[in-house]
Amino acid sequence: MIELKGVRKAFGEHVVLDDLTLTVRDRETLVVIGYSGTGKSVLLKHVVGLLQPDAGQVIVDGASVPDLDREALYGLRAQIGYVFQFAALFDSMTVAENVALGLRRRALGEDEIAERVSEALALVDLTGNDDKLPAELSGGMRKRVGIARAIALRPRYILYDEPTTGLDPVTSAVIDQLMVRTREHLGVTGIVVTHDMRSAYTVGDRIAMLYEGKIRQVGSVGEIQATQDPLVRQFIEGIPS
C-alpha cells in the first residue's frame, strides 16, 4: 500500500503539493488526473524518494520513504518500476541493455537476465528489437521499452508518468492495453499520472483529481464520470473555462 499523508512540497515560493493525502490500495491501479503543471509527476517522485516532502509522510509498505537510509531506499526502489514521461532510456545502450540494467543490480545470472529481458520485450511486443539504440525507435516504441524496463524487474509497484502523452490515438490504446495486461500478468499496484481521460477510464480502478496541490476528488471510474463537482466535470469533459 502507498500512502501520502499531509504532503507539502514547494519549489522556492511556488507550492506544488499542499497538504495532499492519498492512499493507493494493494493491487489497484489509481489514476491521478489534473491540469499540466499541477504536480502530478512531483507526487510520483515522492513515492520513490526522488523528491523529499517539506512536510507530511510518504509511506510505502509501511516504511516512511524520506526516513529510509541509502541501502533501504535502494531496496525499496528495487520493488518499484517507474515509467518516465519521455521513457528516459539510456542513449548509449541498446534496447536489451536498457531493459537489463536494473536486473544487473540483483543476484541474477546472465542466462536469467537474458530470459527476463526477452520475456519483458515480448510482453510489450518488441521482440527482435534487442540490438536497436533508442535513437532508432519511434516515440511509442521508446515508451514500450520504458515499460519493459520497469516490468522486467517484476516489481510490486509500478508508476507511470504520462504514459500516453504525445502519442497518436492508436499507439495510446496499445499502451493502455499494455498497462492493463501488465496489471493482470504481474498483479502489481500502480499509479498512472495522465491527463488523457480515455486512458484513465481504460486502465484505472479509481481516479483521483489533483488540483491546486490537493486531491479534489477520488473515486471509482463510475463515480468520477458521474461527478457533480463542476471543476472535475470541466476537466474530464475538456470544457474550456
Added chain:
Amino acid sequence: MITALGRKTVAAVQAIGRFGQFLGDTVRALPDLSIWIPLAITQMRRVGVDSLPVALFIAAFTGIVLALQASYTFTGAVPLYFVGTLVGKTMMLELGPVLAGLALAGRVGASMAAELGTMRVTEQVDALETLAYDPQSYLVIPRIVAGTTMFPVIVAFAIGVGITTGWLTSLGLLGLSTPDFLKGLKLFYVFKDVWFGLFKSATFGFTITLVGCVVGLGTRGGAEGVGLSTTRAVVYSAVLILVLDAFWAMTIL
C-alpha cells in the same frame, strides 16, 4: 540593494552546502566497488584516448616555441645549452601540466558536463536512481577516478613530446648539438621536477572531472541549461586550475 546582496549571500551559502552534500554522497558511494571499477576502466580509456591528441599537439608546439624564445632571450649573454634547461624545467613544472589541464578542461570537463547535463534534463539520472543505482557510484566516481589517474599519464606524454620538439628545434634551427641540449636538460634537473608536475596534473584531473560532474548533474532546464552548464564547467575548471597552480607553487615548490 541590501535585499539583492542578501539573496546572493543565501544563494552562495546554498551552493556551498550543495557542493558539500555532493562530496559527502560521493564518499558514501565509494564502497560500491563492483559498480564503479568496471565503469572507471571504460572512462579511463575514454579520457586517455580522447585527450591524448589534443594534449600532444599543444605540447609539441609549446616545445618548439620554448626553444626559440629561450634562444632569443639567451643570445650573447647565456650559453645556448641553457635552452635544454629552460625547455625541460618549464615543460615539467609548468607548461606541460597547465596547458594540458586548460586544454582538457575544454575537452573533458565540457564533455562530461554536457553528457551528465543531458542525462539530468532527460530524466536518465532519475531513471538510474529508480533502477537502484546511485548516480555517484555509476556516473561520478568513475569519471573522477579516470580524470585523476589518466591526467598524469597524458601530461607525462605531453612533457616528453614538448621536450622532444624543443630538442629537434634546437638541432634544426638553433644549431645546438644533442650533447649540449642534454647537458642543459640535466643541469638543474631534480626528481621533484617530475613528481611535482605529475602530482599537479592529478589534482587538475580531479578538479576538472569533479567540476564537470557537479555542474553537469546540477543542470536545470532543457538545451539552454545544458549549454550553460558546459560553459560553466570550462570557466570554473580553468579558474580553479590557475588558482591550484599558484597554490601548489606556494606550498610545495
